[in-house]
Amino acid sequence: MDERERQLAYIEKCRELYEKKVEELGRKLSFHVTTFGCQMNARDSEKLCGILESIGYVQEDEEEKADLILFNTCTVRDNANQRVYGHLGVLKKYKRLNPELKIGICGCMMQEKTAVEKIRKSYPYVDIIFGTHNVFKLAEIMYHSYTSEGMIIDLWEETEQIVEDLPVDRKYSFKSGVNIMFGCNNFCSYCIVPYVRGRERSRRPSDIVTEIEKLVADGVVEVMLLGQNVNSYGLDFVKKQKNGTLEEDVEVITFPELLKRIEKIDGLKRIRFMTSHPKDLSDELIEVMKNSKKICHHMHLPLQSGSSRLLADMNRHYTKEQYVELALKLRREIPDIAITTDIIVGYPGETKEDVDETLDVIRTVQYDNAFTFQYSKRTGTPAAAREDQVEKAQVQEQFDRVLSLVQETSKARTALLEGQVLSALVEDVDEQQEGYVTGRLGNNNCVHFPGSIALIGSIVEVKLTKCMGFYYIGEMV
Numbered sequence: 001m002d003e004r005e006r007q008l009a010y011i012e013k014c015r016e017l018y019e020k021k022v023e024e025l026g027r028k029l030s031f032h033v034t035t036f037g038c039q040m041n042a043r044d045s046e047k048l049c050g051i052l053e054s055i056g057y058v059q060e061d062e063e064e065k066a067d068l069i070l071f072n073t074c075t076v077r078d079n080a081n082q083r084v085y086g087h088l089g090v091l092k093k094y095k096r097l098n099p100e101l102k103i104g105i106c107g108c109m110m111q112e113k114t115a116v117e118k119i120r121k122s123y124p125y126v127d128i129i130f131g132t133h134n135v136f137k138l139a140e141i142m143y144h145s146y147t148s149e150g151m152i153i154d155l156w157e158e159t160e161q162i163v164e165d166l167p168v169d170r171k172y173s174f175k176s177g178v179n180i181m182f183g184c185n186n187f188c189s190y191c192i193v194p195y196v197r198g199r200e201r202s203r204r205p206s207d208i209v210t211e212i213e214k215l216v217a218d219g220v221v222e223v224m225l226l227g228q229n230v231n232s233y234g235l236d237f238v239k240k241q242k243n244g245t246l247e248e249d250v251e252v253i254t255f256p257e258l259l260k261r262i263e264k265i266d267g268l269k270r271i272r273f274m275t276s277h278p279k280d281l282s283d284e285l286i287e288v289m290k291n292s293k294k295i296c297h298h299m300h301l302p303l304q305s306g307s308s309r310l311l312a313d314m315n316r317h318y319t320k321e322q323y324v325e326l327a328l329k330l331r332r333e334i335p336d337i338a339i340t341t342d343i344i345v346g347y348p349g350e351t352k353e354d355v356d357e358t359l360d361v362i363r364t365v366q367y368d369n370a371f372t373f374q375y376s377k378r379t380g381t382p383a384a385a386r387e388d389q390v391e392k393a394q395v396q397e398q399f400d401r402v403l404s405l406v407q408e409t410s411k412a413r414t415a416l417l418e419g420q421v422l423s424a425l426v427e428d429v430d431e432q433q434e435g436y437v438t439g440r441l442g443n444n445n446c447v448h449f450p451g452s453i454a455l456i457g458s459i460v461e462v463k464l465t466k467c468m469g470f471y472y473i474g475e476m477v
């Protein structure tokens with residue numbers, strides 16, 4: 001029996017236990033999942049929900065009413081862990097009120113031994129703990145929790161295993177995230193991800209294409225290909241091929257080649273991807289984007305800092321000049337591309353002159369949008385151990401400089417499109433204005449325009465009549 005079949009068998013076993021419980025209680029059991037962190041976690045939560053619904057559980061919006069509360073944690077910042085501990089205290093009360101309640105914690109934070117130890121000692125009423133590598137095992141873990149006493153802890157330090165085709169409950173019917181790889185090999189000095197998500201593992205191209213074909217058959221028109229560094233997709237296969245450990249039926253292709261295959265899927269209208277590490281962004285990828293009819297002209301290209309000195313210290317493997325050259329090449333080759341970025345202010349040892357370099361890059365690249373963060377010490381990373389942490393007041397002062405320039409450039413970029421007619425995927429009704437819907441443009445900006453709920457999931461042409469700073473008001477044409 002392969003791992004997928006084993007897990008489907010556990011879903012079946014859990015379903016039998018679940019049905020007995022339903023009979024005993026005279027009501028259905030419900031679950032509530034809280035997701036912290038990035039898009040990878042959001043996608044993992046969809047998988048968790050899919051498994052729970054296959055067992056029979058129903059989603060409950062109010063946490064205190066649920067019979068299973070699951071936290072899918074993030075650990076990118078130290079204070080994220082504190083929030084989880086704080087909330088676990090509240091759950092103790094719920095457990096007294098509902099003897100059926102099970103509490104589970106999973107995700108990145110659980111890959112840290114100290115966090116698991118703390119939960120074991122201080123929060124003994126938690127029922128299940130598992131990590132990032134074995135999300136697919138939820139039914140098996142639940143089964144053990146139902147049939148034995150005490151806390152079930154199932155943690156893997158690493159895995160090569162990728163289990164395909166288990167149930168997923170997608171948040172949106174018309175768009176979906178698709179993991180193309182897991183883990184990260186880069187060890188940027190401030191980041192905990194490689195320690196908690198393990199080394200890069202690519203999914204087989206055929207599995208990715210099959211998953212997308214099924215999604216399209218189910219009504220999906222847009223996919224977001226997910227990976228910590230999508231540009232290094234397939235490199236783990238190349239390495240294995242060289243040392244003779246690659247399984248025979250695995251096809252070795254690059255990320256641009258994968259994009260070309262996905263482009264051929266009939267019925268799929270839009271392709272997005274994130275995140276692209278600048279050090280691995282190839283000319284081949286730019287060429288494929290340029291010639292594609294489906295890949296959105298949006299590139300999220302994290303800069304982090306404009307100072308080559310700090311970039312070396314961060315272990316980013318590019319200089320300011322290399323980054324700028326790459327961004328300008330993107331603008332030259334694909335003139336309507338939107339470039340967005342991540343910037344950290346206050347990295348250990350950062351001076352005002354370093355921030356001047358960052359401002360210089362912002363001015364040159366003219367970002368369409370930028371997520372600007374104040375450096376936050378992450379225990380367990382090399383940067384956290386540095387003694388030259390920057391004073392809070394100085395971080396704030398430099399952060400304000402960066403933020404104000406970023407806002408200025410992104411407003412100017414947004415204004416450039418006023419008056420144009422562009423395609424928008426209608427994602428939701430506009431909560432702020434009755435009779436309006438919200439659509440997402442290829443460049444990732446939003447446009448609000450008059451329309452009905454029936455438009456959700458369709459791609460329509462919209463004239464951007466008025467730029468409102470970072471979004472538009474429009475009308476369908």
Ligand code: SF4
Binds near residue numbers: 186187
């Ligand atoms: S590329 Fe760097 S910042 Fe991104 S996940 Fe990997 S280590 Fe973290």
